[in-house]
Amino acid sequence: MGFLDNIILGFQVCLSPTNFLFCLVGVTLGTLVGVLPGIGPMGCIAILFPATFKMEATTGIIMMAGIWYGAMYGGSTSSILVNIPGEAASVVTCLDGYQMARQGRAGPALGISAMGSFIAGTLSVIGLMVVAVPLATVALRFGPPEYFAVMCAGVVIVTYLARGSTLKALMMAAVGIILANTGLDLITGLPRFTFGFEELTDGIKLASVVMGLFGISEVFINLETTIKTDIYKTKYSNLWPSLKDWANSIGAILRGTAIGFGLGSLPGVGSITSSFVSYAVEKKVSKHPERFGKGAIEGVAGPESANNAATGGNLISLIALGIPSNALLALLYSSLIVHGIQPGPLFIKGHPDIFWGLIASMYLGNVLLVVLNLPLIAIWVKVLKIPYHILFPLILLFCLIGVYSLDGSTFDLYIMLIFGVLGYLMRKFGYEAAPLVLTFVLTPQLEAHLRRSLTLSDGSFAIFFTRPIAAGVLSFAFLLLLSNFLPYLKKGLKKQEAFADEEDG
Amino acid sequence: MRNLDRISSLFWLFFSIFILLESIHVGIGRLQKPQAGFMAFGGSMLLGMLSAALFVQTFFRKEQADTPGFSIPLWGRVLVVLISLVVYIILFEKLGYLIDTFLLMIFLLSSLKELKWGWILVSSFLITFLSYYMFTKGLGCQFPYGLFGF
Numbered sequence: 001m002g003f004l005d006n007i008i009l010g011f012q013v014c015l016s017p018t019n020f021l022f023c024l025v026g027v028t029l030g031t032l033v034g035v036l037p038g039i040g041p042m043g044c045i046a047i048l049f050p051a052t053f054k055m056e057a058t059t060g061i062i063m064m065a066g067i068w069y070g071a072m073y074g075g076s077t078s079s080i081l082v083n084i085p086g087e088a089a090s091v092v093t094c095l096d097g098y099q100m101a102r103q104g105r106a107g108p109a110l111g112i113s114a115m116g117s118f119i120a121g122t123l124s125v126i127g128l129m130v131v132a133v134p135l136a137t138v139a140l141r142f143g144p145p146e147y148f149a150v151m152c153a154g155v156v157i158v159t160y161l162a163r164g165s166t167l168k169a170l171m172m173a174a175v176g177i178i179l180a181n182t183g184l185d186l187i188t189g190l191p192r193f194t195f196g197f198e199e200l201t202d203g204i205k206l207a208s209v210v211m212g213l214f215g216i217s218e219v220f221i222n223l224e225t226t227i228k229t230d231i232y233k234t235k236y237s238n239l240w241p242s243l244k245d246w247a248n249s250i251g252a253i254l255r256g257t258a259i260g261f262g263l264g265s266l267p268g269v270g271s272i273t274s275s276f277v278s279y280a281v282e283k284k285v286s287k288h289p290e291r292f293g294k295g296a297i298e299g300v301a302g303p304e305s306a307n308n309a310a311t312g313g314n315l316i317s318l319i320a321l322g323i324p325s326n327a328l329l330a331l332l333y334s335s336l337i338v339h340g341i342q343p344g345p346l347f348i349k350g351h352p353d354i355f356w357g358l359i360a361s362m363y364l365g366n367v368l369l370v371v372l373n374l375p376l377i378a379i380w381v382k383v384l385k386i387p388y389h390i391l392f393p394l395i396l397l398f399c400l401i402g403v404y405s406l407d408g409s410t411f412d413l414y415i416m417l418i419f420g421v422l423g424y425l426m427r428k429f430g431y432e433a434a435p436l437v438l439t440f441v442l443t444p445q446l447e448a449h450l451r452r453s454l455t456l457s458d459g460s461f462a463i464f465f466t467r468p469i470a471a472g473v474l475s476f477a478f479l480l481l482l483s484n485f486l487p488y489l490k491k492g493l494k495k496q497e498a499f500a501d502e503e504d505g
Numbered sequence: 506m507r508n509l510d511r512i513s514s515l516f517w518l519f520f521s522i523f524i525l526l527e528s529i530h531v532g533i534g535r536l537q538k539p540q541a542g543f544m545a546f547g548g549s550m551l552l553g554m555l556s557a558a559l560f561v562q563t564f565f566r567k568e569q570a571d572t573p574g575f576s577i578p579l580w581g582r583v584l585v586v587l588i589s590l591v592v593y594i595i596l597f598e599k600l601g602y603l604i605d606t607f608l609l610m611i612f613l614l615s616s617l618k619e620l621k622w623g624w625i626l627v628s629s630f631l632i633t634f635l636s637y638y639m640f641t642k643g644l645g646c647q648f649p650y651g652l653f654g655f
Contacts, residue, residue: 393610410594
C-alpha cells in the first residue's frame, strides 16, 4: 500500500462512529484534566486504563492518545489564567502567559497557545509518519541483546532526566524490576514472590500500581495543600492573535516544534524537558530577552508548541521499537499488549489499521482541540472554578471502580491503596514514580531478552559487547550514567588531593 | 531531607535483603540457564547497593534548605480519607456498590468543607447512580449486590 492509501485507511478507521466518538471523548477529557489542577493526563489515563480493555484496541489507543495531547492543550489554559499549571509540561507557560493575562492580553495568549499547539501537533504527526516506518525496518535486525541494550538505555535516560536525585531514580527502577517479578515465571511457569497469596499468581496488576502511584497519591498530596483557583479577571474574548503577535510567534512555534519533536523522539525525554528547552532557546535567540517573564508572546508560543510536538516524537520509540519511553507511554504499550498486540518493528506492517488510525486520529484530534479550546474557552474557565473538595471524591471513586472492574477483586483495591500510600510517601521522601512504572512494564521483556541472550551466549555477558548495536547503545547508557556521578567523583578527588597536600605540608 | 533519606535508604536496604533471600529461595540458576529468581536477584542486588550508597551519602552531604516535610494537621486529612477507603473496600461486597458508594460519597464530600446536607445527599445520590449506570450499562462492569440485593 502506498502512503496515500495508508492515510485514507487511517481516516476510514478514525472516522468510524465509535472511534470518532472516543477521539472526541479523549481530547475533551484531556483538555479537562489539563485545565484542572490536581489531576494530570497520567492520572486520567490510569483511571480509564481498565476501561480500554473492554474496547477495541484501536479505539482504546485513540482515546488514550487523545487524553495525552489534549492535556497539553488544556494545561496552558490554567497556566495563563490562574498561574497554576494544569499539568507539568505547562509550568513554563505560567511565566509569560500569566503576565500577558495581567496585561489584559489573555485572549491572544490563549489563542497563540492553541494555534501553536495545533501547528506543532500536526507537524509532529507528519514527522512521526516519516520517521517511524524506516526506523521499524532497521529495528527488524535487532535480536535479544540489542533489545535488552535499548531497553536498558531507555531506563537509564529516564533516571538521568529525573527531576530529583539520579540515585533515587535508579533505586525506583530496581524496585520496578523486583515488583514485576511477582507471579508466574515466564519461562518455567512456576509461581514466585506470591507469599501465599493466590491473587498474586497473575502478578501485581499494572492498573493497581499506576492508579495507586499516580491517582490516589496525587489526591493525598493535594489534600495536604489547598488549591486556590483565583482566576485573573481579564478579557479573553479576542482570542485571535494580531498580525504582530503572529510575526513574533511563528519562529518560536517552528523552533518549538523542531525542539519538541527532536527531543521527544529520544527515549525518556518528554514534554516537560522540551518546553523548558524551548523557553531557554527563545530567550537566547530573542533580540529583547529582557521581555521574557514580563509577557513575551514567544515565551508562550515556543514551549506550548514544544510540549505538543513532543507527543508525536515520544510515540516513535513505542511504535518502531516497542519501547515505551515514559510512564504514560507504558500504559499505551500495556493497553496494546492486553489486546494481544505487540508494539515494535512488526507493528506497522502487522496492524496498519491501528497505526494509521492513530495517526489520522491525531490529525483529527488536533482540529477538534482547536474547536474545543478556542470557542469554548468560557466553559473551561468555569471548569477551573470547580473546588477540589468536590473533585477529589470523584477521582477516588473512578480509581476504585476502575481497578475493581478489571477482575472484580477487592484484593486489587487493597494493592492500589498500598501503592497509593507508597506513592504518597515516595513524593514526601523525594522519589519519582516514573522509573518504577517504566521498569515494571518493561521487565517481562527485559527479563526474556536477557535470559535469551545469556542462553544464546552460553552464559557470557560478552554477547552485549561483541554485537555493535548492543555495545554502542550500552556504552552510551553507561557514559550517560557516569556523567551524572562525575561531579561527585571530581569532588571526591579534589578532597583527596587537598588531604594529600595537607599531609605533605 | 538528610534524615528522611537515611530512613528511606534503610527501608529499601532491608527490603532488598528480604527479596535477595527470597530470590535465592526461588532459585537463581546459573548464567547459562537463569531461573525464576534470577532477575529479582539482580534487581535486589542493584537496589541494595544503591540504598547503601544513599545511606552513606547522607553522612557526607550538606543539608538543603528547601526540605519538604509532613504537616501534622493536614496529614490527618490523608489518614482520614485513607481509613474511609479501607472501610469502603471492607464493606464493598457486604453492602453492595450502591449503598457503600453512597455512604463513601457522603463522607468524602463532607470531609473537607462544611456543605449543606441537602446538597451533599443529592450529589452523593447522583454520583452513585450515574457512575453505576455508566460502568454497568456503558462498559459492562459487574458490581456486588450486597446484603440487600441491590
